[in-house]
Amino acid sequence: MRRPNKYLLILLATVTAYVLFEYYRPKPLDWTSTYENDDKIPFGTKVLYELLPGVMQQSSVKTVRLPVYNFLTETKPAGRSNYIVICRDFNVDGNDLKQLFPYVRNGNTVFISAYGMPDSLGAVLGFKADVKEPSEADSTLRQNFANPQLVKSGGYNFFHDDGRNFLLIQKAKNITVLGRNARKEPVFIRIQYGKGQFFIHNLPLAFTNYYLLSPKTSDYAFKALSFLPARPTYWDEYQKQGRFDEEQQSIFRYIRSQPALNWAYYLVVFGLIFYAIFAGKRTQRIIPVLEPPQNTSLDFVKTVGRLYFQQGDHDNLARKKIQYFLTELRERYGLNTTVLDKEFTETLAQKSGTPLSETDELVRLLRSAQKSISLSEYDLLTLNAAIERFKHLI
Numbered sequence: 001m002r003r004p005n006k007y008l009l010i011l012l013a014t015v016t017a018y019v020l021f022e023y024y025r026p027k028p029l030d031w032t033s034t035y036e037n038d039d040k041i042p043f044g045t046k047v048l049y050e051l052l053p054g055v056m057q058q059s060s061v062k063t064v065r066l067p068v069y070n071f072l073t074e075t076k077p078a079g080r081s082n083y084i085v086i087c088r089d090f091n092v093d094g095n096d097l098k099q100l101f102p103y104v105r106n107g108n109t110v111f112i113s114a115y116g117m118p119d120s121l122g123a124v125l126g127f128k129a130d131v132k133e134p135s136e137a138d139s140t141l142r143q144n145f146a147n148p149q150l151v152k153s154g155g156y157n158f159f160h161d162d163g164r165n166f167l168l169i170q171k172a173k174n175i176t177v178l179g180r181n182a183r184k185e186p187v188f189i190r191i192q193y194g195k196g197q198f199f200i201h202n203l204p205l206a207f208t209n210y211y212l213l214s215p216k217t218s219d220y221a222f223k224a225l226s227f228l229p230a231r232p233t234y235w236d237e238y239q240k241q242g243r244f245d246e247e248q249q250s251i252f253r254y255i256r257s258q259p260a261l262n263w264a265y266y267l268v269v270f271g272l273i274f275y276a277i278f279a280g281k282r283t284q285r286i287i288p289v290l291e292p293p294q295n296t297s298l299d300f301v302k303t304v305g306r307l308y309f310q311q312g313d314h315d316n317l318a319r320k321k322i323q324y325f326l327t328e329l330r331e332r333y334g335l336n337t338t339v340l341d342k343e344f345t346e347t348l349a350q351k352s353g354t355p356l357s358e359t360d361e362l363v364r365l366l367r368s369a370q371k372s373i374s375l376s377e378y379d380l381l382t383l384n385a386a387i388e389r390f391k392h393l394i
Contacts, residue, residue, distance in 0.1 A: 007278075011271045015264055022260030031160075035087050035204055036240050037063065042210035043160075045086055048221055049235060051212075055222060056082065057230040064236045065243050068096035071234075072103055080196075081232040082109045084225075086207050087239040089116035097121060105194030109228055113201035115165050125191045125198055126171025131164050138163040142182040143203065143220075150223045155182065158205050158217065165202050178227065188224060199227060318375040318383055322366060325387050340367045354393045362386045 030041045037049035052061045064071050064083075083103070090112050092100070097120060104110050117129040141163030142155030166185035169175055179188030179201075191198040201224060211217040255261040326337040333351040335344065340363050349359040365386050369375055375383075 007275055011268075011275060015268055015271070018267060019260060019264045022263065033088060033205065033208070034240060035208065037235060037237055040209065043205065043208045045207055045209065047209045047212045048086075048207050052084075052225075052233065052235065055225050056228070056233045058233060061233045061235050064234050065238050065241070067238060068092055068236075069099050071238075072099040077108075077232070077234065079232065080107045080109075080229075081234060082111065082228050083234045083236065084111045084228075085236040085239055086113045086204050087236075088114060088204065090114040090118065090121075090239065091116075092118055092121070094120065097124075101193070104196035104198060107195035109197050109199070109231075111199040111201070111225070111228055113204040113207060113224075115202065115204065117200070122170070125193065125200070126169065126173065126175060127189060127191070127200060128168040128170060129200075129202055130166055130168045132166070134164070136164060143179060143187060143206070144181075145179050145188075145223060146177050150226075152219075156206070156217050156220050158203060158211060160210070161203060161205050167200065167202050179224070190227065199224075314377045314380045315375040318369060318380040321380075321384060321387065322369055326366075340370075352390075352394045354390060358390065358393060362390050 031043060032041065033043040034041065035043065035045050037045050040046050049061065053059060066074070097118075100110065101124065115129065115131075119128065122128045139159045139162055140157060141161075142157055144155040145151055163181065166181060166183070166187055167189055169177075169186060169189070174192040176190045176192075177186045177188070178190055178199075179186070181187050187202045189200050191200065205211065206217065206224070207221045212221055255265050329335050329348065330337055333348065335347060335351070337344070345360050345363045346356065348354075348363070349356045352359070365383055369379060369383055372379070
């Protein structure tokens with residue numbers, strides 16, 4: 001039974017130990033800004049997503065996992081509704097905007113909170129999402145609302161934000177500033193567009209779990225969303241998680257999404273590569289099969305023999321065969337083949353180990369052939385059969 005390769009066993013043991021270690025060790029707090037509605041980490045938005053139906057006075061909020069263009073052309077929301085996007089960068093193309101603008105123009109509301117927004121959107125609405133130089137970063141910068149009824153004494157500090165982002169208003173018409181930072185720069189604006197409204201917010205961290213659960217900032221998100229009308233609401237998750245939800249996740253996608261499994265995946269891949277490199281060198285190479293050298297002399301003799309036989313020169317071929325056979329007996333047994341008498345017959349039988357009767361018959365045919373003037377085809381075949389039979393017995 002073949003023993004398992006020790007290198008492979010070591011690799012499997014290492015991978016298993018690493019996975020178990022990663023699985024059972026205390027998980028460090030993940031401060032990644034995902035803004036995903038199913039993330040419980042500080043900068044996810046699970047808390048807001050679960051409280052949003054109550055804010056919007058709806059039984060539920062529908063999650064969208066399609067690009068804006070596909071959602072508005074395929075789903076075609078009935079009646080007026082809200083469309084909420086909270087992400088790091090709002091990435092849309094021309095086709096998306098061609099559907100988004102009519103959607104708002106017809107009386108619907110779009111709420112976007114993101115650091116980065118396309119210039120094509122700002123060019124139509126009259127604003128630009130700008131950012132200051134790194135030297136002007138200020139994590140203590142306060143934020144507050146413009147409406148006196150919503151203003152909080154001392155303002156709001158989202159200290160995980162560096163305070164560099166703000167909105168630059170390029171066309172004041174139809175734009176209302178709803179929130180500013182301590183530098184009096186707009187960070188939250190409302191834009192009247194047709195029968196509907198765009199709400200543009202430039203600080204998405206304010207809507208994450210961490211700041212909704214902090215007593216000092218917990219009411220900020222709800223005050224910002226209070227500007228939206230109470231109507232059916234759609235929550236865009238495509239900008240953060242793409243088309244596939246948890247039920248549509250493949251095994252490979254799930255492995256890549258889990259840090260421990262992701263590292264184990266890379267460890268297995270590189271381990272197999274190293275195994276192939278180093279273990280392959282220790283394996284004996286395949287020994288090539290060498291064909292035995294062919295006896296070309298024997299082939300030549302057979303070819304010449306067939307030539308003589310086809311030409312009908314039976315006498316010449318028979319005498320050459322006798323000559324070669326006697327030469328073989330001399331070289332092999334050291335016999336004198338000049339006289340083929342009784343003594344020669346008995347000596348040949350003893351040295352070759354063949355029956356005396358068989359040997360006597362062969363020698364008789366040889367003497368008869370030597371004495372014959374001309375040998376026929378029958379004589380050749382009879383003599384050849386006797387010689388081959390003798391060679392088979394020795």
